[in-house]
Amino acid sequence: MSSEMIGALGLGLLLVLMILRMPVALTMLVIGVGGFSQVISWDAAISMVKSVPVEVLTNYSFSAVPMFILMGVLAAHSGMAGKLFESTRIICGGWKGGLAIAAVGSCGIFSAISGSSLATASTMTRVALPEMERYGYNRGLATGALAAGGTLGIMIPPSIALLIYAILTEQSVGDMFMAGLIPGLLGLVMYALTVTVMMRIKPTLAVAGEPTRWAEKLGSLAGLVPFFAVFLIIILGIYFGLFTPTEGASVGAFATLIYALVKGIRGAGLWQALQETLALSTVVFFMLVGAETLGYFISVSRISFSISDYLFSLNLAPIVVLLCILAMYFILGMFMDSIAMLVITVPVVYPIIQAVGIDPVWFGVITVLTVELGLITPPVGMNVFVIKAMAPHVGLGEIFKGVAPFIVSDFVRLTLLILFPALSLYLVTG
Numbered sequence: 001m002s003s004e005m006i007g008a009l010g011l012g013l014l015l016v017l018m019i020l021r022m023p024v025a026l027t028m029l030v031i032g033v034g035g036f037s038q039v040i041s042w043d044a045a046i047s048m049v050k051s052v053p054v055e056v057l058t059n060y061s062f063s064a065v066p067m068f069i070l071m072g073v074l075a076a077h078s079g080m081a082g083k084l085f086e087s088t089r090i091i092c093g094g095w096k097g098g099l100a101i102a103a104v105g106s107c108g109i110f111s112a113i114s115g116s117s118l119a120t121a122s123t124m125t126r127v128a129l130p131e132m133e134r135y136g137y138n139r140g141l142a143t144g145a146l147a148a149g150g151t152l153g154i155m156i157p158p159s160i161a162l163l164i165y166a167i168l169t170e171q172s173v174g175d176m177f178m179a180g181l182i183p184g185l186l187g188l189v190m191y192a193l194t195v196t197v198m199m200r201i202k203p204t205l206a207v208a209g210e211p212t213r214w215a216e217k218l219g220s221l222a223g224l225v226p227f228f229a230v231f232l233i234i235i236l237g238i239y240f241g242l243f244t245p246t247e248g249a250s251v252g253a254f255a256t257l258i259y260a261l262v263k264g265i266r267g268a269g270l271w272q273a274l275q276e277t278l279a280l281s282t283v284v285f286f287m288l289v290g291a292e293t294l295g296y297f298i299s300v301s302r303i304s305f306s307i308s309d310y311l312f313s314l315n316l317a318p319i320v321v322l323l324c325i326l327a328m329y330f331i332l333g334m335f336m337d338s339i340a341m342l343v344i345t346v347p348v349v350y351p352i353i354q355a356v357g358i359d360p361v362w363f364g365v366i367t368v369l370t371v372e373l374g375l376i377t378p379p380v381g382m383n384v385f386v387i388k389a390m391a392p393h394v395g396l397g398e399i400f401k402g403v404a405p406f407i408v409s410d411f412v413r414l415t416l417l418i419l420f421p422a423l424s425l426y427l428v429t430g
Contacts, residue, residue, distance in 0.1 A: 003039045007301025010035035014294075014344070024340040025283075028290030035297035048296055056289050060246060061167050066281040067249030068158050071230070071256045072114030073273045073280075076123045078260035080226055081110055085127045087223030093212030097199040099135060100145040100206060101192045103128040107149025108188035109224065111156050112231040113252065117338065117375055119280075121150025121383045125390040138205040139394050141198065144402025147383045148191055148409075151372045154338060156184030158234055158249065160284070161338060161371065165364045168291070168346045173245035174238045178427040179365050181235070186423065187369075187413055194409045230255050284339065291343030298347050307352055318356040322363070322418070325349050326370050333374015338382070341371055365424040366417050373410050376403045 010031050017027045037045035056062060075081065085106045092098035092105070106128060111120045125146050132142040154161045157177035166176040198205060212220075233255055234248045243251060265273075328349075332341050353363050375383040384399050417423050 001038075003301045004303050004306045006035055006038050007298060007303030007306075010297060010301065011303065011348070024344070025286040025290040028287070028294040028344060032290065032293030032295075032297040036293075036300060039297070039300045048293065052292050052296070053289050056285065056292055059167075061173070062285070062288065064158075064163055064173070064246040064249035065160060065284055066277060067246075067253045068114075068160055068163070069119075069280050069284075070273070070277040071158075071249070071253045072110075072119045072123075073276050074253070074256045074260045074265075075110065075113055075227075076119065077269055077273045078256075078263045078265050080256075080259065080263075081106070081123045081127050083223040084110055084227060085124065085131070087220040089131070090212050090220035091217050093210055093217070096203065097141075097195045097206045099128070099132045099137060100141055100195045103132065103142070103145050104149040104188065104191045104195065107146065108152045108156060108184070108191075109227050111150075111153030111184075113158070113227060113234075113256065114153050117150050117153035117372070117383060118386050120153040121146060121386045122390055124149065125387050129387075129391055132206075136207055138402070140398045140402030141195075141205045142402070143387050143391060143394050143399040144404070144406060145191070145195060147376050147381070147387050147399060147403045148194075148406030150383045150386070151375045151410075152184055152187055152191075154368055154372045154375070155180050155187060155365075157181055158245070158252070159184075159368070161342060161368050162364065163245070164288070164339065164342055165346060165368065168295075168343065169350050169360055169364065171360055171364065175361055175428045176364055177235065177238060177245065179361050179424045180368070181427060182423050183365055183369060183413070183417055186416070187410070190409045190413055191406060194405050198405055226259050230259075287340055287343050291347070294344065295347035303348070305351060307348075316356075318358055319418075321352065321356050322358055322366075325353070326366065326414075329367060329370040330373060330377070333371055333377055338371045338375055341374065342367075359421065359425065361428055362421045362424050366414060369410070369414050369417065373407065373414070376407060376410075 014027055014031045017031070018024060033045050033049055036048055085102065088102035088105045088109070089099060092102040095101060103124060107120050107124050110124060111117070114120050114123070125143075128146060129142055133139070153159070157180050159177070159180055162176040162180050163173055165171070166173040230252050234252045237243050237251065238245050238248050329341065329345070332345070350360070353360065375381060378384075378400050381400065381403075384396065384403065387399060388394065388396055
């Protein structure tokens, strides 16, 4: 049996095992080791099992992952999220649907230091949903806005998804962060516009909030200062070369820790934050070990190169290849976690996009946006299930119905990014 055939069978078995609900990280590890042994030898596969975890766990670039996770966890435990929503609520006071816009804005700002969509969705749901329900908001609109707003964490830097893509493809992490900034902010604006349009179409979805004076709105900006301070420290420090993205993660985590200590977080709270960070980091690193192992198998099987050669023989335009890959991501996103999807597929598709001449930074941004769509698309929609867990009294059907207009908004944004690559590349290329 040829190595390409072994590679194809391995990828097919990978999908079958995931459909059977086998843990993704373990699935990648098993298929990677088993497939590598069939292409090379069992001795080589055992040697790989010994070396790959060490390579991943001692990779300096990966040390940014737990730092960004710690930053988001500390922000959640220190009360920053509650203060953030209160500030955005006051700013949007008196607007029709203002609480939903405030929730989306809070998600966007919180994600700027969280880096995780699931963490953003769960944290802001605990803070914002009770307030929207108190004012009689339609539960579909309320939960849909939170589910969609939570996805901004995967794009607005510092983003763990963009970080992992950069490391897997050996791109500059700083370039990926800069490339994700405008698309992420565009998503924030478009979600707010989506709420406004929904209120125009069906005004009964929500009521106007309590009006606030301009003096109150200006005073509430103080609640946004900690977030913008940490965000600017990280982004400007990386952009101007003051420190590397990995160092920036440490600086951001330290700044957030100082804020948490000032706000009164002490022994028990810190210990809980560290435990949560360790648990989340363990899951991510287990996936990275599995992905690295699977990547070795894909490389030696040459399946990705065979696919590239086949596509070349069809003489397809690069945009057609791109659309086919994005369609695959959209379908996979209906069933898989975003990080798992990236670590499984990037080793396969990256040689293909290189072969057809697609810019890897631009591809990374639109790929992450497509993965972001999967977070709110049925039947899985990880963000939707997170919000369901936070609000068990709201039906899944209500949440999916409420998030549907935001899915349309994301498709419009994806189209804009495909038609105008400068939206992603302007801050990178100048």
